[in-house]
Amino acid sequence: MTPIAYVKGDATSPQAKGPKVIAHICNDLGGWGKGFVLAVSKRWPEPEHDYRDWHRHRAGNDFGLGAVRLVQVRPDIWVANMIAQHGMKTGSAGPPIRYPAVERCLSTVGDEALRLRASVHMPRIGCGLAGGTWDRIEPIIERTLAQRDVAVTVYDFD
Numbered sequence: 001m002t003p004i005a006y007v008k009g010d011a012t013s014p015q016a017k018g019p020k021v022i023a024h025i026c027n028d029l030g031g032w033g034k035g036f037v038l039a040v041s042k043r044w045p046e047p048e049h050d051y052r053d054w055h056r057h058r059a060g061n062d063f064g065l066g067a068v069r070l071v072q073v074r075p076d077i078w079v080a081n082m083i084a085q086h087g088m089k090t091g092s093a094g095p096p097i098r099y100p101a102v103e104r105c106l107s108t109v110g111d112e113a114l115r116l117r118a119s120v121h122m123p124r125i126g127c128g129l130a131g132g133t134w135d136r137i138e139p140i141i142e143r144t145l146a147q148r149d150v151a152v153t154v155y156d157f158d
Contacts, residue, residue, distance in 0.1 A: 095131025
């Protein structure tokens with residue numbers, strides 16, 4: 001198992017050599033405009049354009065909880081748009097985070113990272129607007145990535 005590395009910094013500027021996947025969580029409503037996605041869009045327009053197009057044509061594709069799209073933004077960097085948030089607000093069903101969807105998404109990201117020989121970089125996914133807790137997210141990352149020897153770096157923004 002490769003231990004998760006924790007660093008201070010910006011997950012949109014991954015600190016590693018070689019191919020890199022930046023993983024983040026999106027909602028299932030087609031909304032893109034708050035949280036980490038703003039940092040992604042500031043650096044690259046392609047992940048937002050792909051997400052919005054994916055949602056717009058969802059009747060004919062796999063858009064939904066547990067789905068992932070990798071969008072190449074540089075020769076050595078992909079952004080993984082992971083659908084693991086149901087809606088955008090906490091309601092009677094609890095926070096929008098859906099842990100089984102996080103697990104499915106990260107398993108797919110792990111497959112892709114191994115195929116690309118890439119490391120995976122992320123903020124503390126699911127713990128901001130999605131309302132999740134790190135004590136539930138971290139074991140999912142360990143199971144789906146670290147135990148498969150995928151190098152993972154988690155960024156805490158200064």
